[in-house]
Amino acid sequence: GLHALVEGEKPSPCRCSRLTPHNRKNCGFPGITSEQCFDLGCCFDSSVAGVPWCFHPLPNQESEQCVMEVSARKNCGYPGISPEDCASRNCCFSNLIF
Template sequence: MAPRGPGLLVALLVLSLCALAASTKPSPCQCSRLSPQNRKNCGFPGITSDQCFAAGCCFDSNVAGVPWCFTPLPMQESEQCVMEVKSRKNCGYPGISQQDCASRKCCFSNTIPEVPWCFFPISVQDCHY
């Protein structure tokens, strides 16, 4: 029978890194730019804001009937580029390269098909917890 020590150690290390990454408090833009009706629950009934943020989630109890602890928007290279897909305003053309998009001082994300990949940034002044 082979020793399990190294495999178990690697598994624990991976789990620890995942937990550490998930426990990073999201940026204000990742939370405030998500429409309440698009929130995906990230907590449990009675969760506190500290518990929610510790889990790497957003917390906002100002809107009734939607999750208060919810999954944040994905992080982008720049806070100005964090927004819901439906909020993207086209800044390019089909097939634009990341370099051409950057030369226009716009955001670029090609992870979602059939939406603008090159889009105008939004001011971060409106982001708050």
């Protein structure tokens, strides 16, 4: 199906982090910066060599269940944050400890 991204809207972390490196679909060009990539509404991750660093995010419906390895999580909230406040920060909420 087709899905449109709002230009300049950085995708949520879930839409980027749940995509395995070998499944990335290139969204940029060689030498693209993270800012240029985000301006295209795409994900940027330069930690894996040999795969696109600027890549299309997962469609929204595929990333609504935000499941991610604990080791891959980065805190972007505070103790007691609500799921709604967390989502408003474009972050993933989970109260599960794996």
